[in-house]
Amino acid sequence: DIQMTQSPSTLSASVGDRVTITCRASQTISYWLAWYQQKPGKAPNLLIYRASILESGVPSRFSGSGSGTEFTLTISSLQPDDFATYYCQQYNSSSYTFGQGTKLEIK
Amino acid sequence: QVQLQQWGAGPLKPSETLSLTCAVYDGSFSGYYWSWFRQPPGKGLEWIGEINPSGGTNYNLSLKSRVTISVDTSKNHFSLKLNSVTAGDTAVYYCARGLGQAPGLWGQGTLVTVSS
Numbered sequence: 001d002i003q004m005t006q007s008p009s010t011l012s013a014s015v016g017d018r019v020t021i022t023c024r025a026s027q028t029i030s031y032w033l034a035w036y037q038q039k040p041g042k043a044p045n046l047l048i049y050r051a052s053i054l055e056s057g058v059p060s061r062f063s064g065s066g067s068g069t070e071f072t073l074t075i076s077s078l079q080p081d082d083f084a085t086y087y088c089q090q091y092n093s094s095s096y097t098f099g100q101g102t103k104l105e106i107k
Numbered sequence: 108q109v110q111l112q113q114w115g116a117g118p119l120k121p122s123e124t125l126s127l128t129c130a131v132y133d134g135s136f137s138g139y140y141w142s143w144f145r146q147p148p149g150k151g152l153e154w155i156g157e158i159n160p161s162g163g164t165n166y167n168l169s170l171k172s173r174v175t176i177s178v179d180t181s182k183n184h185f186s187l188k189l190n191s192v193t194a195g196d197t198a199v200y201y202c203a204r205g206l207g208q209a210p211g212l213w214g215q216g217t218l219v220t221v222s223s
Contacts, residue, residue, distance in 0.1 A: 001168065001169075032208075034209035036152075038152075042216075043201050043203075043213035043214065043215065043216055044144075044152065044201075044213060045213075046205075046209055046210065046211040049207060049209040049211075050207075050209075055211050056211075087151065087152055089152070089154070089209065091207075091208040091209060094165055094168075095154075095165075095166075095167050095168045095169075096154040096167070096208065097154065098151055098152045098153065098154065099151075100151050101151045101152075
């Protein structure tokens with residue numbers, strides 16, 4: 001299986017901050033990467049697919065970049081609703097895998 | 108508004124079969140990828156498998172020997188069966204739908220507990 005490693009595991013930030021989460025793949029996955037946001041007790045919410053395409057309805061403060069093995073999710077100006085856990089997922093190989101998650105906390 | 112509604116029997120005892128069903132309401136069934144995911148309590152997400160628009164299936168290699176995902180287009184349902192469950196299969200299970208392999212529409216989640 002392709003291993004996905006997210007960093008950091010926990011991130012403390014304030015409203016208005018610009019934050020970046022990194023996801024690294026153990027082998028190249030081209031641009032077959034998605035980012036999800038998950039809040040406690042809720043299903044994940046798709047933010048970005050194909051590394052950089054914003055899902056319909058997702059605020060434009062979210063953006064994704066990268067290809068190959070290194071990818072980033074950036075939130076340009078944190079809003080109170082953004083404090084949650086974020087996961088990357090690769091779907092390049094026949095067996096899809098997630099990163100371990102990044103918990104974004106209020107500083 | 109399109110939504111997915113999922114349900115299934117529980118709790119389960121070790122060695123039993125987990126069975127969950129997901130229905131789509133007010134939305135098309137054809138032309139989509141239909142997937143199942145799970146999340147053990149307090150842990151991260153795991154992809155279980157999918158059916159693509161052509162009806163082909165693709166499963167997580169670690170679960171492949173125990174998993175079956177099927178579709179009933181007449182009822183707009185798709186289903187998950189996981190055989191020979193153990194305590195390690197205790198998780199919230201989610202169904203999901205997408206135009207590609209990254210689904211944008213998810214069910215509400217079902218907690219399945221396996222305990223003797």
